[in-house]
Amino acid sequence: MKKSRILMASLVGSVIEWYDFYLYGTATGLVFSYLFFPNHDPAISLLIAFATFGAGYAARPIGSIIFGHMGDKIGRKAALMLTLIGMGGSSFLIGLLPTYAQIGLFAPILLVLLRLIQGISLGGEWGGAVLLATEYAPKGVRGLYGSIPQLGVPLGLVAGSFSLTLISSLTTDEQFLAWGWRIPFLLSIVLVALALWIRNGIDETPAFQQQKESGDLAKVPFFETFRSNWKTVLQVIGLKLGDGFFNVFLMSFVLVFSTMYLGYSRDIALTALTIGCATMIITIPVVGYLSDFIGRKTIYTAGLILMFLLAIPYFTMVGESPAWLYFFQAAMLGVIWAAIFSTQGTLFSELFPAKVRYTGLSVGYQIAAAIVGFGPMLWTSMAEAYGPSPWVFGGFMMAGVTISLILILFTNDTRKVSSYQDSDESVETDKSLSI
Template sequence: MKKIRILFASLIGSVIEWYDFYLYGTATGLVFSSLFFPSADPAISIILAFATFGAGYAARPIGSLLFGHMGDRIGRKASLMLTLIGMGGSSFLMGLLPTYQQIGIMAPVLLVVLRLVQGFALGGEWGGAVLLATESAPKGIRGLFGSIPQLGVPIGLVLGTFSFSIISALTTDAQFLAWGWRIPFLFSIVLILIAVWIRSGIEETPEFQHKKENGQLAKMPVVNLFKYNSKDVLRIIGLKLGDGLFNVFIMSFIITYATTYLSYSKDIALMGVSIGCITMLVSIPLVGYFSDFIGRKIIYVGSLIGMFVLAIPYFLIIPESEILFYIMQAVVLGILWGAIFSTQGTFFSELFPANVRYTGLSFSYQIAAAVAGFGPMLWTVVADRFGPNPFVFGGLMMAGLFISLLLSFFAPDTRKVTLYEEIEENKEIEETKLNQKEGVLTNN
């Protein structure tokens, strides 16, 4: 039961993270562009709205340093409780914001402020959730445990999709723009209360506790990180960059792309994302389980190759029919990206020692995410100039994927060489010595 609660605690925060991510990404194209950034040119409205989407990503690295420092100095649990409040609280308040028509320029200003707070908190959530699971995992199934918080992506996105779909179905277009879009944001408060209750009942991770008891915590984790692990920080940024750009497109910008440039209905676009997410519910834990036997690196390289090969075909095929659109979402988002994301948390975290692991994992991941977060603004400009050109969009994706693919070939196989294993072995040695000492005292 203890391990199950820990897994739920790591998962629930990730669910909220991606629920909020999807709500904001979807609302940006459908609602925020017209209600908060009105313009005579719709393309300008969309560009401005997606700029705020990217601003949230830009705040993530700053949040990752603060919450990473807290997580490496005070504990994983304390940091994760604060990220919950920041994430869900900002989303809830977005649902209460007045529009540009009601209060003028203050409407987009307040939206940007809340988006920055949300991004700031998100910067510390993902890394902490992953460590909560992996640092509590029994030996031999760390990949499986590390994949569980990643399930927050499909669950959060399905919840976000369902909430938008059901509200859209029950309201007219005018009602949806007037008040319907607010309901999914306000629902965040329910998820926060559940998450706080679950996380309040867990203990600190064994890895962190071991370091704390032995006086091995870093006084300034970020200094230690760049002094001894700067190479791994740069490695993770590159490994994440390519799939991050493609991921933001197929999970968020695809709604705007499909409705604005491919003439699909909003319901079809939402269904495509839902199908990809449902596929991930199966692929993520399966891949996580097998990564403990065949290694994270093999899966990572193979999946990047698959995404690279399908980058241009994806954009050629999705305009052809609804069915082909759904199939490509299932393959590219559900299977290939699902496999990458399943292994990412465990793979990246195994590169760092426990005393800087929260900071290192969070900061490097969020730097790459910050770059990818401005992808929708770039794609809006590209689409406005070239239209939905498969070779332009596919070429952009291939360029990012090539960087990640190249670096993945030189990354270590962390299933064989990992700092987790060294710590666990030290624990076993210390426990053996302690038992032997107690046995000698007893005999005497």
């Protein structure tokens, strides 16, 4: 099977999943806090709205268990088809929801239910997309292949942010809140149909086919994972926490932080976010390729150190002018976090054997995501109590990064020793970059 179709299948679904997921995050502060959670105190409305945003993250471990079981037991392809349907369908329905003014309390209840479906779907999508790329990768370029589905994050967020920015620029504030915000959600159904068509034409990965032919499939992948690989799951959780908090801030809460607490306009905030994501599109595949030569661990460690050192300068300077906000979004999100994230899928997947790889990779990553997903609630309270204090916010980020820094020191260089070695001979060993 052509590698180009495999990589496109891993990327296109990831783009749509993250488009839908972060579209909700972008709309939380700009739309949902007003239309679905009205309150006389804007801070309370925002806090409640971000609680539903966090609920999507909290649901992701559930999805990792459900689709991890399916991916390790039935196959990667079946799991990835269902995650697309769940995410796209729920996003389309969000675009049709009546507001609080129209149906009262049912509006936020339905919104939360659909957000939970989004979270469950994404909980199974990320791990499967990574494995689709890495388990098909020729030996020697797994880092490059594993970075391709990671491009779904910036591409999806750019698409979501651009769609909201475009609609916002073409409508008045009243029109945007009345109907404009719904258009990007409704477009999800078209994108999902395209992704389903592409994924339907792929085969199972060589690693899973080998496990199935040998009959060595886990009876209950979740229990098998925690029986034999529970330490690795905890390791993945800790490795993700440090950059995870910064990621959620840089890719979602920055819109609220820069508009409500720094006084920037909505267009400036969205432009800064778009600049950071556009930079990531270049950084991710380049660093993914470099990781095949200098190692995932080296890049991961360097990224965490830079993130730690620049935490307080970031929060100090972004309030000075839009130029600093643009620069630091490009540097922190587009270069430093992108370098960490580009290696993350490959690094984490290389820690688990094929038998429980989908489950172990997904559960560890998504538990960490569930924890960091409630960051916006904490930051809203912090901002109300201390304002946009660089020491408070920077210190919070440094504490999370420290956890990951300690754990990466005890992580093997998986470029040299990985769980993929048992099945490397079953796939192409040419180090050519042709796809």
